[in-house]
Amino acid sequence: MNILLLGSGGREHAIAAKLVQSRHCDKLYIAPGNAGTAAMGENVALNPEDFEAVGRFVIEHNVEMLVVGPEAPLVAGIADHFANTPALARVMVIGPQKQGAKLEGSKDYAKAFMQRHKIPTARYQTFTADTLAEGQAFLETLQAPYVLKADGLAAGKGVLIEPDLATAKAHLAEMLHGQFGSASASVVIEEYLSGIELSVFVLTDGSHYLLLPSAKDYKRIGEGDTGLNTGGMGSVSPVPFADKEFMKKVEDRIVKPTVRGLRDEKIDYRGFIFIGLMNCGGDPYVIEYNVRMGDPETESVFPRLKSDVVELFEHTAEGTLNECSLNVDPRTAACVMMVAGGYPEKYEKGKVITLGEEIDDVQLFHCGTRRADDGQLLTNGGRVICATAMAQTLPEALLKSYYRVATVAWDGQYHRRDIGQDLLKLMI
Numbered sequence: 001m002n003i004l005l006l007g008s009g010g011r012e013h014a015i016a017a018k019l020v021q022s023r024h025c026d027k028l029y030i031a032p033g034n035a036g037t038a039a040m041g042e043n044v045a046l047n048p049e050d051f052e053a054v055g056r057f058v059i060e061h062n063v064e065m066l067v068v069g070p071e072a073p074l075v076a077g078i079a080d081h082f083a084n085t086p087a088l089a090r091v092m093v094i095g096p097q098k099q100g101a102k103l104e105g106s107k108d109y110a111k112a113f114m115q116r117h118k119i120p121t122a123r124y125q126t127f128t129a130d131t132l133a134e135g136q137a138f139l140e141t142l143q144a145p146y147v148l149k150a151d152g153l154a155a156g157k158g159v160l161i162e163p164d165l166a167t168a169k170a171h172l173a174e175m176l177h178g179q180f181g182s183a184s185a186s187v188v189i190e191e192y193l194s195g196i197e198l199s200v201f202v203l204t205d206g207s208h209y210l211l212l213p214s215a216k217d218y219k220r221i222g223e224g225d226t227g228l229n230t231g232g233m234g235s236v237s238p239v240p241f242a243d244k245e246f247m248k249k250v251e252d253r254i255v256k257p258t259v260r261g262l263r264d265e266k267i268d269y270r271g272f273i274f275i276g277l278m279n280c281g282g283d284p285y286v287i288e289y290n291v292r293m294g295d296p297e298t299e300s301v302f303p304r305l306k307s308d309v310v311e312l313f314e315h316t317a318e319g320t321l322n323e324c325s326l327n328v329d330p331r332t333a334a335c336v337m338m339v340a341g342g343y344p345e346k347y348e349k350g351k352v353i354t355l356g357e358e359i360d361d362v363q364l365f366h367c368g369t370r371r372a373d374d375g376q377l378l379t380n381g382g383r384v385i386c387a388t389a390m391a392q393t394l395p396e397a398l399l400k401s402y403y404r405v406a407t408v409a410w411d412g413q414y415h416r417r418d419i420g421q422d423l424l425k426l427m428i
């Protein structure tokens with residue numbers, strides 16, 4: 001079949017690499033893609049949020065499966081558009097409809113969903129400009145640090161963790177008065193959870209599910225988890241502390257009630273659920289839901305999938321995921337992200353990239369790259385390229401990944417040198 005994958009990051013390059021391995025994939029289109037996805041299929045200059053244009057392309061090119069990488073088109077209702085347009089309703093869409101996508105699109109909705117289904121999460125309340133005084137009073141009942149979350153999508157910047165009460169109160173007022181535009185018209189205030197974070201990925205058809213490999217990502221720009229938040233500076237899969245016992249708790253207390261909750265609320269959900277968790281002394285708590293795969297978690301999770309991903313997606317779309325099982329490579333994958341100098345603040349694009357030599361068991365996934373007319377590879381974003389290595393152990397995977405990273409160069413290239421170090425420490 002012909003498949004259209006929406007998105008342009010490292011996540012999409014890693015998904016594309018698996019889609020083209022499938023015997024069911026005839027032609028893969030990626031919109032808009034990057035220089036890496038261009039080697040996997042045909043990049044198409046479409047805006048994933050222009051549903052009419054995406055729909056026209058799908059009809060003209062006889063696309064049978066639409067895989068949605070990022071959250072924005074899902075939150076805006078691309079799956080609904082396909083389901084409700086007669087000429088598109090036959091297309092298998094991987095990604096939930098608008099109602100399901102609210103699990104990521106509205107933090108307040110997600111928290112209320114967790115509360116309804118008794119899913120462990122931090123205690124919270126939601127406030128608007130009209131209830132600012134009540135919000136400030138609620139802050140007084142909590143202990144430092146204070147967690148403030150813009151209700152809507154804020155490009156990953158809408159969560160503030162405040163060390164003291166006065167700053168938390170001041171920032172609550174700023175958020176409610178439009179700091180993140182309409183995304184912070186409502187603000188969730190919640191208890192701070194202390195522990196180690198982990199990302200759990202579920203593929204569900206709305207009734208059945210498969211648990212994909214877990215991963216850990218590294219969000220801060222600086223070594224030792226310091227400095228500003230980024231899209232993610234590296235990832236590792238599996239996560240050593242996510243052992244059988246811990247994952248059983250995750251499945252029983254979180255995954256099962258989440259999928260059951262979606263079904264009981266008659267929410268048509270066919271796609272990924274990415275659960276951001278905190279391991280608090282051996283007990284998992286949900287920090288957030290996302291309705292897509294993570295980036296750069298996908299770059300360490302997808303290389304480990306040995307099952308035919310297109311078959312999994314077909315069963316997801318048809319509601320028969322119970323007929324599938326997952327075949328996972330037991331090796332460890334470690335992904336190190338290389339970014340533009342200055343990222344996540346101001347940075348330049350258009351730097352010439354040299355890729356160095358390929359080595360066995362290491363893949364480069366492109367994030368922000370493009371090919372110039374003369375064929376040169378150029379930087380085209382903050383996160384530029386990542387290297388994922390597979391090996392029997394985490395130390396070996398990290399060693400190989402860093403060996404590869406050392407050969408990739410452009411003016412201003414930066415990467416963290418401590419990806420996976422916290423996990424190594426737990427292992428020693």
Ligand code: AMP
Pocket residue numbers: 122147149156159190191192193194197219276287288
């Ligand atoms: P989110 O966008 O909800 O994933 O939040 C961004 C980051 O803020 C998370 O990855 C956590 O590191 C942190 N965070 C969010 N909520 C909490 C919480 N309740 N307690 C501690 N850290 C949190």
Ligand code: GLY
Pocket residue numbers: 217231232290293294295296297
């Ligand atoms: N790596 C975190 C995310 O994709 O949201």
